[in-house]
Amino acid sequence: MSNDLAPGAPAADLPPGLVGLSELGGGLHHEVWLAYDESRLAPVVVKILRPELVGDADAVGATLREIDVLARLAHPSIVRLYDFDDAAERPYMVQEHLDGPTLSSLIFRDGPVQLHQLLPLALELAGSVHYLHTNGLLHLDVKPSNVIMGAPAKLIDLSLTLDLDSAAALDYPVGSDEY
CATH class of the missing domain: 3.30.200.20 (Phosphorylase Kinase; domain 1)
Structure with missing residues (x-):
């Protein structure tokens, strides 16, 4: 919107x-x-x-x-x-400000991510998730609409990010149901 x-x-x-x-x-x-x-x-x-x-x-x-x-x-x-x-x-x-489309909008427009694009994207996102984890954090809402495509792709919306202990203590689901 x-x-x-x-x-x-x-x-x-x-x-x-x-x-x-x-x-x-x-x-x-x-x-x-x-x-x-x-x-x-x-x-x-x-x-x-x-x-x-x-x-x-x-x-x-x-x-x-x-x-x-x-x-x-x-x-x-x-x-x-x-x-x-x-x-x-x-x-x-x-x-x-990240000037690029979300991964979800690209998938909607172009279909599935091509195999030759998938590995670099996966490595960038895995790096960000690993970095969060080494800082004692979990994102809890990694999904295509929270990834802005660019060089590199960037993870956004850390509103549900919790420290590891708080995330482990959750007794209800958080994030997006589809993911």
Whole structure:
């Protein structure tokens, strides 16, 4: 869902220095915006807590966990966190903008991934999952719509990522049923 803004239309209540360009979508807890970062002079992705969830301890906690996870990571096949404010009324994170299609959109458009493309893709994604594991984390929602294709392919949406002990203690399913 991309919702381009008309000139002068209000964007999300984005932090100063970030100009909303279009709404990319979002999830249960967040709005996700393509924005222009005036300090970086570049497009970025802003993931910001939905305004109606400001007082929701679970939603705020999930946002803070994702910020904490991304702030600890630096891997070429995982989306980068540029900035965040975990003390804002609506906690937010500023991530790199990845200019490429999702793996799911490519599969939908072109069919299954060709064998000669599969090994490099699998190695990149296995590297990111291994890196998470060596940092004591599990992604818990690796799926084609959470992979942005590029050089290299990058894993996005770490909102369900948990430490190994918390993941082992789960007594209910998380992630996407199909995967």
